[in-house]
Amino acid sequence: MSLSESGDLSQKTSADKGSAGVFSSLSVAEMESVAKRIRRHIISMTGKAGSGHPGGSLSAVEIVTSLYFKVLRHKPSDPGWSDRDRFILSKGHAAPVLYATLAECGYFPVDELATLRQLDSRLQGHTDRTLTPGVEMSAGALGQGLSFAVGVALAGRLNAQDYRVYVLLGDGECDEGQIWEAAMASAHFKVDNLVAIVDNNGLQIDGWNRDVMNLDPFNKKWQAFGWHVIEVDGHDLTQLIDAFDRAKLVKRQPVVIIAHTIKGKGVSFMENNVDFHGKAPSAEEVKIALKELE
Amino acid sequence: MSPEASIREVYGKTLVELGRENRDIVALDADLCRSTMTQFFAQEFPERFFDCGIAEQNMIGIAAGLAASGKIPFASTFAVFIPGRCFDQIRMSIAQPRLNVKLVATHGGISVGEDGTSHQAIEDLSLIGALPGFTVIVPADAIETAQVIRVAANNYGPFYIRLCRPKVPIVYSEDYRFVLGKAATMRQGNEVTIIAIGIMVAAAIEAADNLRQEGINCRVLNMPTLKPIDKDAIIKAAADTGAIVTAEEHLEHGGLGSAVAQVVATHQPVPMEFVAIKDTYAKSGKAAELLQRYGLTAKDIERAVGSVMKRK
Numbered sequence: 001m002s003l004s005e006s007g008d009l010s011q012k013t014s015a016d017k018g019s020a021g022v023f024s025s026l027s028v029a030e031m032e033s034v035a036k037r038i039r040r041h042i043i044s045m046t047g048k049a050g051s052g053h054p055g056g057s058l059s060a061v062e063i064v065t066s067l068y069f070k071v072l073r074h075k076p077s078d079p080g081w082s083d084r085d086r087f088i089l090s091k092g093h094a095a096p097v098l099y100a101t102l103a104e105c106g107y108f109p110v111d112e113l114a115t116l117r118q119l120d121s122r123l124q125g126h127t128d129r130t131l132t133p134g135v136e137m138s139a140g141a142l143g144q145g146l147s148f149a150v151g152v153a154l155a156g157r158l159n160a161q162d163y164r165v166y167v168l169l170g171d172g173e174c175d176e177g178q179i180w181e182a183a184m185a186s187a188h189f190k191v192d193n194l195v196a197i198v199d200n201n202g203l204q205i206d207g208w209n210r211d212v213m214n215l216d217p218f219n220k221k222w223q224a225f226g227w228h229v230i231e232v233d234g235h236d237l238t239q240l241i242d243a244f245d246r247a248k249l250v251k252r253q254p255v256v257i258i259a260h261t262i263k264g265k266g267v268s269f270m271e272n273n274v275d276f277h278g279k280a281p282s283a284e285e286v287k288i289a290l291k292e293l294e
Numbered sequence: 295m296s297p298e299a300s301i302r303e304v305y306g307k308t309l310v311e312l313g314r315e316n317r318d319i320v321a322l323d324a325d326l327c328r329s330t331m332t333q334f335f336a337q338e339f340p341e342r343f344f345d346c347g348i349a350e351q352n353m354i355g356i357a358a359g360l361a362a363s364g365k366i367p368f369a370s371t372f373a374v375f376i377p378g379r380c381f382d383q384i385r386m387s388i389a390q391p392r393l394n395v396k397l398v399a400t401h402g403g404i405s406v407g408e409d410g411t412s413h414q415a416i417e418d419l420s421l422i423g424a425l426p427g428f429t430v431i432v433p434a435d436a437i438e439t440a441q442v443i444r445v446a447a448n449n450y451g452p453f454y455i456r457l458c459r460p461k462v463p464i465v466y467s468e469d470y471r472f473v474l475g476k477a478a479t480m481r482q483g484n485e486v487t488i489i490a491i492g493i494m495v496a497a498a499i500e501a502a503d504n505l506r507q508e509g510i511n512c513r514v515l516n517m518p519t520l521k522p523i524d525k526d527a528i529i530k531a532a533a534d535t536g537a538i539v540t541a542e543e544h545l546e547h548g549g550l551g552s553a554v555a556q557v558v559a560t561h562q563p564v565p566m567e568f569v570a571i572k573d574t575y576a577k578s579g580k581a582a583e584l585l586q587r588y589g590l591t592a593k594d595i596e597r598a599v600g601s602v603m604k605r606k
Contacts, residue, residue: 129362130390130391136362137362138390141383144382144386145355147351148358148359148387150356151358151363152360155364158342178355178383184347185347
């Protein structure tokens, strides 16, 4: 299939009869083209909005792409499908990467991405579960997503449903005490239908994590809290997909995938540049960035 | 003196009944299940009970996730911790998405007693009442509590229910029917209206009965649903009696008095007096001593009635 136009994917979605993994036939090369398109959307939409968070959206592109185009069992035509796998974006400021991915899957038209952050748009500055098809959680107040995910995972167990719950955390977000309350509870309740992914891009608003609030030894912290830890290159789709597959084999224990990423990945002047945490590219910067992402 | 009963115990037992009727009812606690009385639910439905340890913020998030997946979670701890400690979690994980979570907070107010300031929730109604979409209820006795818990379970949306620690007098007969968002008339009267909530309802009735001896005819309204408040009953009381006294076990800012005053000022301005905790924290002491020290007795209501009637 041609991946040059997102409309092709939407068409494939509408033909979906509810089978699991509607996009799972995509090759890694095809997914890489999708990821590039998602990056272009992130640049265009934040550029047009004149505000937003491109840095932490770009770092999470492969994580979110691998989930929606390979791992998740979901139906874009039926966002409330009870048996869907859940993806919960805890770092709600990375809304652009989620919106772009949902649009590419066909949850809503790609054209709508241009309305980001505008009055009356369904695409709020931070995610809003009451407005956007496919958004599971109203996030933006950091630290709350892992607790929410534990609740969703426990409900699945109580209902004997076999869906899996994926929650994306920021590394800086792990400064929040609630993350560690939830980490404790996940292991205590032995939720093995839960996978946390940390977008470990090393930067938070005030600078490098290690300078602002050191999280090391990060891997050992999660282990000490009772988690099975997998570390991957968060921009390598093959490694990510492999990690998600391995996570399914872990029983009676939650799994965290620490995905090593680069903030602003894919755009030379945004990479590792904390200025683009919460600042949109100018019109000129959008042009340069889109050129780099051709 | 009316017989007394523990409204916390009624909560715990009602929750068990609901659990038997509906398998989607789940309960959460934060290491206080023997005080909040969710212990009864925990004993009968261990697989549907989640003790979150001393981690209230996480409990709120887990409750939200359960509700987002179709469960009806009842989450309990002391009223100083929900909403106080978890305000942002309640705001973003429950209130904004309007999830079907029932927060039942026990040990509200200063009648907690000897534990002192750190355990006396005197600002919880103001905090939770500030959140769009929350229904806020403070039952007056055990009979009302049983019905309030059932109504919360059977009506979609976020609820905050505040219960107190001590046993309280029964103010209702068994045939009382709680109606969500409606005041209940406890005493008829046409010279002044006392609007009370929670444990202050019994005090308001006592005050009205004392004042009747002196020839003052007080209407007494119980306002169990603080939000959405019964505007019609307030407007009617203002129009019929021309003066209003509110009584609550809460700071005078942001609770019942503020809510009633807003309705009165907008629709039917009449003189008002406020029986509530002034701008201060309370201290350790027995419940009755504290209620007296901080001005929350029948005598305080009677004095407020005297003041407000002079301003008619």
